[in-house]
Amino acid sequence: MVLDSNSLKYMKERIGVYICHCGGNISDYVDVEELGKMFHKEENVIISKDVMFACADSNQKDMVKDIQENNLDAIVVCSCSPKLHLHTFKNVASRAGLNPSNYVQVNIREQCSWPHSDRPREATVKAAGLIRAGINRVSFSESLENIELSVKKTALVVGAGVAGMKAAIELAKSGNEVYLLEKDYFVGGRIAQKDSLFMSGQKGKDIVASLYEEIRKQPNITLFTGATIEKVSGSLGNFHIDIKVKPRFINGKADKQAVKRAMEECPVSVDDAFNMGLTKRKAIYKNYPEALPDVPVVEAGLLKDETDFVAKFASTLNMNEQDETLSFIVGSVLITTGFDNYQPKEGEFGYKTIDNVVTLPELNRLIELCPEKLVYKGKQIKTVAFIYCVGSRQKKGDNKYCSRQCCTSTIHTSLQLKEKYEKIQTYHVYRDIRTYGKQEILYAQSSKQGDLYFKYEDKELPLVELDGKSTILKVKDYLTSKQELEIEADLVVLVTGMVPREDSTHISELFKIPIGRDKFFNEIHPKLKPVETVIKGVYIGGTCQGPKNVSESVQSSLAGASKITALLKSGTVSVDPIIARVNADACTWCGKCAEVCDYTAIKEVEVDGKRIAAVNTAVCTGCGMCAPVCPVNAIEIAQYTDHEIESMIDGFMQEVQIREKEVNPEEVQEEGKVGMKEYPQVWKEILAGMTEEKNTIPQIIANSKIAGELVTFHLMTMNRYGVVVPAGMDAKEEYFYYKKK
Amino acid sequence: MSTSPKILVFSTDKISDPGIDQAGLRKIHYAPSVYVISLPCSSGIKPRWIIHALEHGFDGVFIAADGHECSYSSRCAEHTNNIVEVSQELMKEKNINPRRVRMAALCSVCAEPFMNHMENYGKILAELPLTEKKEPPAPKGE
Secondary structure, three states: OOOOOOOOOOOOOOEEEEEEOOOOOOOOOOOHHHHHHHHHOOOOEEEEEEEOOOOOHHHHHHHHHHHHHOOOOEEEEEEOOHHHHHHHHHHHHHHOOOOHHHEEEEEOHHHHHOOOOOOHHHHHHHHHHHHHHHHHHHHOOOOOOOEEEEOOOEEEEEOOEHHHHHHHHHHHHOOOEEEEEEOOOOOEHHHHHOOOOOOOOOOHHHHHHHHHHHHHHOOOEEEEEOEEEEEEEEEOOEEEEEEEEOOOOEOOOOOHHHHHHHHHHOOOEEEOOOOOOOOEEEOEEOOOOOOOOOOOEEOHHHHOOOHHHHHHOOOOEOOOOOOEEEEEEEOEEEEOOOEEEOOOOOOHHHOOOOOOEEEHHHHHHHHHHOOOOOEEOOEEOOEEEEEEEEOOOOOOOOOOOOOOOHHHHHHHHHHHHHHHOOOOEEEEEEOOOOOOHHHHHHHHHHHHOOOEEEEOEOOEOOEEEEEOOEEEEEEEEHHHOOEEEEEEEOEEEEEEOEEEOOOHHHHHHHHOOOEOOOOOEOOOEOOOEOOEOOOOOEEEOHHHOOOOOHHHHHHHHHHHHHHHHHHHOOOEEEEOOOOEEEOOOOOOOOOHHHHHOOOOOEEEEEEOOEEEEEEOOOOOOOOOOOOOOOOOOOEEEOOOOHHHHHHHHHHHHOOOOOOOOOOOHHHOEEEOOEEEOOOOHHHHHHHHOOOOOOEEHHHHHHHHOOOHHHHHHHHHHHHHOOOEEEEEEOOOOOOEEEEEO | OOOOOOEEEEEEOOOHHHHHHHHHHOOOOOOOOEEEEEEOOHHHOOHHHHHHHHHOOOOEEEEEEOHHHOOOOOOHHHHHHHHHHHHHHHHHHOOOOHHHEEEEEOOOOOHHHHHHHHHHHHHHHHHOOOOOOOOOOOOOOO
């Protein structure tokens, strides 16, 4: 319902107002008792009281009783930030049979008593304005019901790297039907390219193989490889997904030996992308011999002129296979599309312009390909110099972030080099080493084995230069008073970070997932909603969200899987009713609201012969972007109506008459221009805990039994107000003495 | 009693309002004449609310936007900026100085920046002529 401007009438007439002391956190600065009395006089306020702790069980029970006995139709709790107790009091309302939408929380602690603890009288006046605004707002509150949607107990996991595979298994084990999609022809993603993973030293391929085996055992996982998403429509509970599956061009009934022979005899070779161009592969290939699923792929375009070869293997190859388009419906989606390696620009630290400059992922492939001696371009490598933070923490470039796993990955590689090959010296030219948690052990091992570390600063980058046949790395070392050092290296390794995948924009457009400043997918809140996106039913996990190591990737994707299981388990989901709604009478359909909506939640519909905007309740996020652009003010967000917001503004500005407490002149202190009518209770207790002589903070804490932090904080304020004064330090010079002034 | 300019702040539930809470939590002081209304997203602020505030006693409106951190839209800053521009057009018609609305990005731990914004904006507002927003221009032709 959208109210018209003539119906400015309070909808709630029996309101309960509870003003919290929060121990003394609020009442030390705000006169809550006076405010309690003041609002009792309001026309539509039935109950107004100050309470010691509004969130205490006893008070919650009293509130339930008040609501029921006095037939309250709305409540206002004036206490701490809504981030802490909004749901506590919404639940109180529910328990009392009151619609939780008829509850407003007013923040008089974080946004009043604490930031204005220096001006208690003004804090009280402000609190009065805030509370009146809360009363005004709740007066216009409507009883809203959550929107119930039926959901299909099927999940789509996009990306079959380690994060996606693990999440798919957990989703299946929890009883969900799972579609697992992989763009590549083989599963495993980036970890398959790592011969040894920190901290366990496991082979990435072994982990991939064990996860694939588990997937095969789960009858309710359907895996698609070579698959891309073409179209997404629908919303939470019922996402309609169209995918395209590319063919492998291998006859499904062909003999395995014949397929193997075709691979061996294939006349066309190209650079092997899996090995980052270090080797060649055939046009019929697997990423690596054990790659899964265990069926090779034909790169058909490369064989178009090889008619004789194709004819010879006509029963093995099926060159007429076509793309397949499939559609299905899923209740929820988990995106685990991973990352791309940062690709240095040509000439960046000599990359592509000097022969023996490679990236860390390239070195990792090289190590796996060199079983006995480390050889690059025909030359045995004896010295390796790493340059850290290439493409990360850029002052000038786009990548401001730290990729968080590359320091440890480099040090792990350095340890691997010394373990696998004899007599290799490594030099680490770094900006800062970030081997957090247990990974610090690897850093210690590396230092112990004789790896040498040199620190550079972003303002003076290292230089890679050719000197005849030698490659010289020049660095100004900040650990030795900026000495200029020259390192002759057989191989210079650029430690490159993670960047968002090239196709992440496409995925973002399909699912409408917001992209952050770092261009990775954006969660709602990094701490409180770390895997949720603003799109209901769409979750993100792994490195598509930002740089992570393997275990962090799996943790986040499993968190996403758990959220999906919880979401789908009952077959219906309850959605917050705070969404956009259209006043059909006022709307004249101009399309502006639909234009700004990033979620295509608004569509043009015809109602009784009139074309108007309609909101898809399952898709709308309640952001409110559509409301300000409407030229006829025909769209609004529930709980953020004009009446609610404008009445709050009026409430802030309404004149307040606060009765002064009777003042005992002896208790009043004046300091500078600041007057105080009475000391806060906690000050009185601190003063009572002080002897007439000088006292240290630990002595005052012991005497007053007040928490240490509180005493320290309040003594500083009391000093500012001239209530106490410092009186030198104790003999050990550990603590200041304070004495009463 | 304080004579600091009265500032209405529009904050956002997920990013800038927690930043303003942080200022309180850390006992960082700013003027008590600052009042905050939190919304889901700064791109949902209606220009009529800004005008309402300025016509009903507020000296300035400060939009604590999410900027590029917004979880709803990468275009949030652009949309919010449009709201400021539309509001300023409306304000001009009502002879209200356009400097009485201001926008800045504020993060979820931006306690000190919030205090600085309030202090600086308070100074700017204090220097603006007091009468201008109370007296709309005489209609043309009179």
